[in-house]
Amino acid sequence: MVPVNLMVPSTLRTLGLPVRIGLAALLAVLVTGWGVSVHLAVERSGDEVWSALSPEACRLRTCAPPLERAMHTTMGHHIPDSRERRVVVTWIHHGARMNDYYGEPSGILARRCQTCHGASPQASVRLLTYGDALALSQAPGLGGRDPYHRLRHLHVHLFSLGTVLCLLLLGLAYSRYPRWVVLGFGLSPVVALVLSVGLTLWGCSMPGPLGYVVLWLCEGLVIGAWPVITALVAWDLFAAQPGTDANS
């Protein structure tokens, strides 16, 4: 038996059937949006689902400069030799200095990338000069050039999720669940969301992995809480009222 004193009567359940079906349809649309957001994150990481959701993938997606990210993800197959990739990434991590550029990195980029990103570049991404490579080696959101504004797009998805989470929180607050469930599943993803937007701007510039690991945890909380909240609200819309006999 479910302990009745932990429950409050659901106001969602008292709504008329057409309204509840409408709300359920809305939930279905939103959960599809959740799937699309996760899919986009995976696709942008160009990898398997689980490795695309790892802390390293989170760093690549959010904190790494476009040149580093592209070499590990969308443009990875153009530079199949992992040693060459390491050379360029090391150059980026050591400050993308001009002197070091005219050693190996410039040769690798010329050989692997300039057929498409040369004088008449594809996707407006030019990798012809040191200046081009430097611009793409700066961190996104910190003055670097990011042709696809992927950072902002990803967080627009997350942000719309968060807005809706707030609405669902309101719905949950009036429903049958105890307050700690409402606060736990409703409020913590919203807090994580706000934190992750801030961390996207400042966390990436923290020394060491702390910034992006916290960012990864926040994103995980938002992504993970979403289906749980949807399931709770969906259940609340259609399940029977608790304790209608003795307790009300």
Ligand code: HEC
């Ligand atoms: C065969 C052509 C081709 C080659 C070779 C190529 N690219 Fe691209 N690149 C593209 C096209 C097309 C796009 C736009 C579509 C996309 O994002 O997949 C693009 C987009 C990009 C972008 C911006 C979008 C993103 O994914 O971040 C970067 C940065 C980039 N390439 C870097 C590189 C680097 C570095 C290399 C060499 C290792 C390289 N490209 C080799 C065709 C190419």
